[in-house]
Amino acid sequence: MAQSLTWKPNDDILVGSALRGRVFTTYDRLVEVFGEPNIEPGDKVWNEWSITFEIGDLREDDWDLVDVTIYDWKEAGPDDAKRGKYGWHIGGRQHLGVECVYEALEI
DSSP states (O other): OOEEEEEEEOOSOOTTOEEEEEEEEEHHHHHHHHOSOOBOOOSSOSSEEEEEEEEEETTTTEEEEEEEEEEOOSOSSTTGGGSSEEEEEEEESSTHHHHHHHHHTTO
16 A cells, blocks of 8 residues: 655644653654644643644545644743653544654654
């Protein structure tokens, strides 16, 4: 099967998502792959990406959308998660989002 995975920032706040997993990587690697965080800091999060992945079968032109957030959680300041490898939270509506993040980061 000819599978394709692409992604783009989603500036909407993802409603109804929950913690699905973690990824241990650096802030710089996340910025390299996904760009700068695109969600404003909130009550318990300083750095957050909201991303929509498109997973598809090229031959059948069949595509699924998977919404994901990647974020730090309850850190004292905005730079705490930016130092070295960090256990970033991966949120979404389904576990497939964790697999998408890992594939995009080539982990």
